[in-house]
Amino acid sequence: MGEQQGRRSAPTLHDVAREAGVSLATASRSLNGSARRVKDEYRARVLEAAARLNYAPNLSAQAVARGRTNAIGIIVSDITDPYFAGVAGGVFRAAESAGLVATIAVSGRDAAKEAQLVGALRGQKPRGLVLVGSRVADAAVTRRLERQLAEFAEDGGRVALVSQQGLAFDTVSFENRAGARELATRLAELGYRRFCVLAGPETLVTATERTEGFLAGIADAGLPADAARVVRGAFTRDGGYAAAGDALEHGERPELIFAANDVMAVGAMARLRDEGLEPGADVAVAGFDDIATLRDVTPGLTTVRLPLDQGGVAAVDLILTGDGASPTALTLPGHVVLRASTPPRL
Amino acid sequence: MGEQQGRRSAPTLHDVAREAGVSLATASRSLNGSARRVKDEYRARVLEAAARLNYAPNLSAQAVARGRTNAIGIIVSDITDPYFAGVAGGVFRAAESAGLVATIAVSGRDAAKEAQLVGALRGQKPRGLVLVGSRVADAAVTRRLERQLAEFAEDGGRVALVSQQGLAFDTVSFENRAGARELATRLAELGYRRFCVLAGPETLVTATERTEGFLAGIADAGLPADAARVVRGAFTRDGGYAAAGDALEHGERPELIFAANDVMAVGAMARLRDEGLEPGADVAVAGFDDIATLRDVTPGLTTVRLPLDQGGVAAVDLILTGDGASPTALTLPGHVVLRASTPPRL
DNA sequence: GTGAAAGCGCTAACAG
DNA sequence: CTGTTAGCGCTTTCAC
Numbered sequence: 147m148g149e150q151q152g153r154r155s156a157p158t159l160h161d162v163a164r165e166a167g168v169s170l171a172t173a174s175r176s177l178n179g180s181a182r183r184v185k186d187e188y189r190a191r192v193l194e195a196a197a198r199l200n201y202a203p204n205l206s207a208q209a210v211a212r213g214r215t216n217a218i219g220i221i222v223s224d225i226t227d228p229y230f231a232g233v234a235g236g237v238f239r240a241a242e243s244a245g246l247v248a249t250i251a252v253s254g255r256d257a258a259k260e261a262q263l264v265g266a267l268r269g270q271k272p273r274g275l276v277l278v279g280s281r282v283a284d285a286a287v288t289r290r291l292e293r294q295l296a297e298f299a300e301d302g303g304r305v306a307l308v309s310q311q312g313l314a315f316d317t318v319s320f321e322n323r324a325g326a327r328e329l330a331t332r333l334a335e336l337g338y339r340r341f342c343v344l345a346g347p348e349t350l351v352t353a354t355e356r357t358e359g360f361l362a363g364i365a366d367a368g369l370p371a372d373a374a375r376v377v378r379g380a381f382t383r384d385g386g387y388a389a390a391g392d393a394l395e396h397g398e399r400p401e402l403i404f405a406a407n408d409v410m411a412v413g414a415m416a417r418l419r420d421e422g423l424e425p426g427a428d429v430a431v432a433g434f435d436d437i438a439t440l441r442d443v444t445p446g447l448t449t450v451r452l453p454l455d456q457g458g459v460a461a462v463d464l465i466l467t468g469d470g471a472s473p474t475a476l477t478l479p480g481h482v483v484l485r486a487s488t489p490p491r492l
Numbered sequence: 493m494g495e496q497q498g499r500r501s502a503p504t505l506h507d508v509a510r511e512a513g514v515s516l517a518t519a520s521r522s523l524n525g526s527a528r529r530v531k532d533e534y535r536a537r538v539l540e541a542a543a544r545l546n547y548a549p550n551l552s553a554q555a556v557a558r559g560r561t562n563a564i565g566i567i568v569s570d571i572t573d574p575y576f577a578g579v580a581g582g583v584f585r586a587a588e589s590a591g592l593v594a595t596i597a598v599s600g601r602d603a604a605k606e607a608q609l610v611g612a613l614r615g616q617k618p619r620g621l622v623l624v625g626s627r628v629a630d631a632a633v634t635r636r637l638e639r640q641l642a643e644f645a646e647d648g649g650r651v652a653l654v655s656q657q658g659l660a661f662d663t664v665s666f667e668n669r670a671g672a673r674e675l676a677t678r679l680a681e682l683g684y685r686r687f688c689v690l691a692g693p694e695t696l697v698t699a700t701e702r703t704e705g706f707l708a709g710i711a712d713a714g715l716p717a718d719a720a721r722v723v724r725g726a727f728t729r730d731g732g733y734a735a736a737g738d739a740l741e742h743g744e745r746p747e748l749i750f751a752a753n754d755v756m757a758v759g760a761m762a763r764l765r766d767e768g769l770e771p772g773a774d775v776a777v778a779g780f781d782d783i784a785t786l787r788d789v790t791p792g793l794t795t796v797r798l799p800l801d802q803g804g805v806a807a808v809d810l811i812l813t814g815d816g817a818s819p820t821a822l823t824l825p826g827h828v829v830l831r832a833s834t835p836p837r838l
Numbered sequence: 839g840t841g842a843a844a845g846c847g848c849t850a851a852c853a854g
Numbered sequence: 855c856t857g858t859t860a861g862c863g864c865t866t867t868c869a870c
Contacts, residue, residue, distance in 0.1 A: 156617070156647035158847055169857045174849060185855065200643045205615040206555035207847035210862045215552065217595075225571065226581045226801075228785060235572045238598045247612070249563075249595045252584045266593070269551040271502070297546050301502035383788070409785070416788040439574060439755070439785050442729065442762040504863055515841045520865060528866095531839065553863035556846045 157199040166195040177203065205247075209271065218246045218465065219267040220276040223255045227382075228437040229407065229454065233278050233308055236458020244466055246273065257287045264294040274304035274465030276458070284349060288313075304468055306461040309352055311475065316464040318457050318476040322352055322434075323359035325450040325480030326404075329432060330363025332482050333402060333448075337491035338430065341374040342400035344389040344410050346381040353381060356406045356434055375400065379410065386413025394421060401430060402488060408433035408440050408449055415443070415487075430488040434480075446485030453478050503545040511541040523549065555617065560648075564592045564811065565613040566622040569601045573728075574783040575753065575800065579624050579654055582804020590812055592619065603633045610640040620650035620811030622804070630695060634659075650814055652807040655698055657821065662810040664803050664822040668698055668780075669705035671796040671826030672750075675778060676709025678828050679748060679794075683837030684776065687720040688746035690735040690756050692727040699727060702752045702780055721746065725756065732759025740767055740775075747776060748834060754779035754786050754795055761789070761833075776834040780826075792831030799824050 163173035168188050176189040177196060184192075195201075209215040218241050222230040234250070241248045249270060251263045260277065267275060275298060292313055295305050305315040309322075333341075343360055346353030357376060364374050375397070379389030386405050390413065393403055403418075405411035411433030415425040425431050426445035433440075436451035460476055468474060509519035514534050521528055522535040523542060530538075541547075555561040564587050568576040580596070587594045595616060597609045606623065613621060621644060638659055641651050651661040655668075679687075689706055692699030703722060710720050721743070725735030732751050736759065739749055749764075751757035757779030761771040771777045772791035779786075782797035806822055814820060 154646050154648075156614075159849095160847075170848080171850085171857055171859095172855090175856090178849085183855070188856085200639075202611060202614040202643075204556070204617060204847050206552040206561065206617060207862090208849075209552035210550070210556050210864085211847075211849040213849095213862065224581070225584060226574070226577045226784070228572070228574070228577075231572045231574075231577050235570070235598070238571060238596065242598065247595055247597065247616070249593055250584065251593065252581070252588065265548060268502075268548040270593070271550060271552065300500050302500075383784075412785075412788045415790075419790070437785075438572065438729075439758075439783075442758045443788070444761075444765070444790050505865095506863075516864080517841055517843095517866080518839095521840090524865085526865085529839075534840085550863050553846090554865075556848085557863075557865040559846065559865095 156204075157201045159201070159203065161199060162192060162196045162201050165199060166191040168192060178208075215271050215273060216246050217249055217270050217272040218274050218276065218462065219249050219251070219270060219272040220278065221251050221253055221260060221263050221267070222278045223253050225250070225252055227409065228439050229409070229435055230278055232437070232454030233458040233461075236455035237276055237462055238458075239455070240459040240462035244462065246462075257284065258290070261287065261291040261294050264291065264298065268294070268298050268301075268303070272303065274306060274462075276306050276308060276461045276465070277310060278308040278458075279310065279352070304465045306464045308457050308461050312351070314473050316468050316474045316476075318460045318464065318478060320452045320457065320478050321480040322355035323362070325452070325482070326356040326359030326434065327363035327366065328480075329404070329434075329448075329450050329482050330360045331366055332484060333404075333430075333432065333488060334364065334367035334369060336484075336488060338402045338488070339369065339373060340398065340401045342393040342403050343374055343376045344386055344393065344403060344405040344414060345376050345378050346385070346406040346410065348378060350381060353406045360404055381407060381410065383409050383413040386410030387417045388413075390414035390417035391421075394418075394423075399429065401491065402432065403429055404432045406434055408435045408437045408447060411447055411449070412440060412443060426487045426489060430491075432488055436483055445487045448485045448488040449483055450480040451483050452480050502550075503547045505547070505549065507545060508538060508542045508547050511545060512537040514538060524554075561617050561619060562592050563595055563616050563618040564620050564622065564808065565595050565597070565616060565618040566624065567597050567599055567606060567609050567613070568624045569599050571596070571598055573755065574785050575755070575781055576624055578783070578800030579804040582801035583622055583808055584804075585801070586805040586808035590808065592808075603630065604636070607633065607637040607640050610637065610644065614640070614644050614647075614649070618649065620652060620808075622652050622654060622807045622811070623656060624654040624804075625656065625698065650811045652810045654803050654807050658697070660819050662814050662820045662822075664806045664810065664824060666798045666803065666824050667826040668701035669708070671798070671828070672702040672705030672780065673709035673712065674826075675750070675780075675794075675796050675828050676706045677712055678830060679750075679776075679778065679834060680710065680713035680715060682830075682834060684748045684834070685715065685719060686744065686747045688739040688749050689720055689722045690732055690739065690749060690751040690760060691722050691724050692731070692752040692756065694724060696727060699752045706750055727753060727756065729755050729759040729762075732756030733763045734759075736760035736763035737767075740764075740769075745775065747837065748778065749775055750778045752780055754781045754783045754793060757793055757795070758786060758789060772833045772835060776837075778834055782829055791833045794831045794834040795829055796826040797829050798826050
């Protein structure tokens with residue numbers, strides 16, 4: 147069946163108008179919610195003709211004629227990372243319920259590429275652009291990105307950043323610092339005294355904030371600065387696996403390993419087991435994010451729950467409602483969730 | 493500051509041409525790889541002007557003028573489900589390296605909505621549409637979807653379905669049946685004799701195939717038909733949790749629970765624990781997909797590894813290279829991975 | 839080689 | 855309320 151032959155060219159508004167015996171303008175007005183009203187009979191004829199021809203309006207043409215689109219662009223590092231998927235899910239949901247289509251681009255954790263992608267997406271003339279995550283603390287790269295975004299904004303586009311504070315655009319961030327601090331406090335209350343932080347790359351603002359917050363919490367508890375050692379690793383499962391190895395290698399074994407995200411924490415657990423240690427019993431483990439897919443790992447992972455989905459929704463909200471006058475900053479709270487991976491220590 | 497004011501309107505090709513002192517046509521020809529050659533001096537001037545103005549071509553206008561786009565549409569049920577995220581990741585990667593932008597829409601596991609989304613995406617006039625997953629065995633819904641897709645194809649668009657065989661379009665599917673069958677065979681070899689299958693909804697073709705394959709494998713092993721009981725549940729973590737409860741409720745306790753996907757399997761493990769049973773020890777558990785994020789659960793989950801990412805890549809490939817003459821069907825293999833959740837039974 | 843001009847499909851004044 | 859028409863930004867014949 148040559149279903150995919152593609153000879154015929156798609157019906158246009160012109161075809162619909164002719165078929166309905168009305169003018170182009172009338173057809174346009176009845177099909178797309180114009181301010182002006184159309185006689186019911188005509189409108190009905192047009193609708194019927196459109197349905198019969200299975201007409202689908204050419205969005206590109208509409209965009210050109212109207213001078214604006216119903217698209218929204220979103221840039222994430224890696225859609226298979228549940229953190230990004232969570233936020234992206236919120237963006238899609240919000241976009242759809244606002245009648246927008248979402249175009250996505252993946253930067254593959256390559257910060258330089260982000261700027262390039264913004265350039266590419268600008269061509270779509272989307273209503274707004276949402277950038278999620280992994281902002282890098284590299285000045286040159288940041289400036290390139292900022293330039294592209296500013297250009298986009300000057301042309302009337304709106305920008306919303308998720309968990310990348312510091313740029314002069316609307317931002318929704320999560321309580322990384324406060325969440326990690328609270329987590330450290332609670333863990334200290336449980337009796338933990340010797341920590342190791344798997345910190346993620348230091349160029350990653352999110353990772354850095356979580357580390358700093360955790361250390362602050364330890365200080366709050368009146369523990370000495372050397373109560374926590376910091377080791378670094380990639381913000382991935384394998385990064386956690388490797389970093390956990392480093393954590394065990396030198397000096398005294400930590401009572402608790404805090405990984406800067408859940409995915410790393412799971413990697414760390416795997417490493418502990420490979421080293422013959424029992425996570426939760428021999429070494430406690432905590433993460434950050436409360437990724438849904440990982441809520442059933444054993445022992446249950448103590449973590450800080452973040453409303454990722456809401457972050458995505460909020461970003462779309464800012465794009466749609468923001469006046470662009472001065473950048474709005476929205477912070478979404480994190481909540482400590484204690485589970486079996488950090489049992490009370492007597 | 494007022495970065496987001498949006499007074500100025502974006503520079504157009506017109507501006508670039510004027511700035512470079514050449515005609516619109518020449519500007520167009522030098523910027524976009526036209527067949528015709530442009531004198532190097534002019535071309536250089538145009539490029540320079542474009543860079544200076546930070547010109548970004550209006551993709552919609554190009555689409556209208558050219559009559560085609562560089563977009564590709566993708567429809568998934570739920571981007572936060574790692575199965576879909578895996579396939580989508582492959583689609584994005586392949587699309588990008590082919591110079592296409594990907595537009596995504598999420599159906600929220602609502603089959604009827606899929607057809608509606610195809611209608612919406614048609615307006616983008618994308619080069620192709622990729623539909624991933626959860627094809628439903630409901631004739632009316634399927635026909636509506638098929639109608640929309642046929643319409644799209646007749647207008648010159650290309651369609652690729654991932655894991656939704658049965659429609660007259662290019663399809664890439666995974667070896668659900670064979671994989672599950674092989675899994676059952678291997679489990680029987682390990683000494684298991686009494687199974688319970690958590691089958692997912694019976695309207696879901698993927699789930700059904702896995703169930704049937706598993707039962708076939710059991711028959712292969714010479715076991716009686718009543719060696720496996722089938723219970724149903726949603727294709728989600730909670731579905732697995734609930735179904736596992738049913739599995740334990742009636743009759744003799746199964747030696748092994750096979751969940752039709754990993755996410756359900758994890759839910760089943762959680763339920764076992766809540767019932768005071770130890771997964772792997774008291775009741776073995778197996779899944780399907782080998783979701784990366786779940787590779788570190790304990791005990792390690794026996795499953796069938798699927799090359800999800802490759803499925804996405806292949807779909808884009810079919811869209812780009814297919815001639816549309818007759819639907820191509822591509823099948824990607826699954827590989828059984830035995831882990832600690834199904835220890836040999838003596 | 840280059841430029842003028844005719845569209846692409848649609849919207850939005852503008853007259854009737 | 856309806857139809858005519860001039861664009862939207864870009865590509866692409868078609869003359870030069």
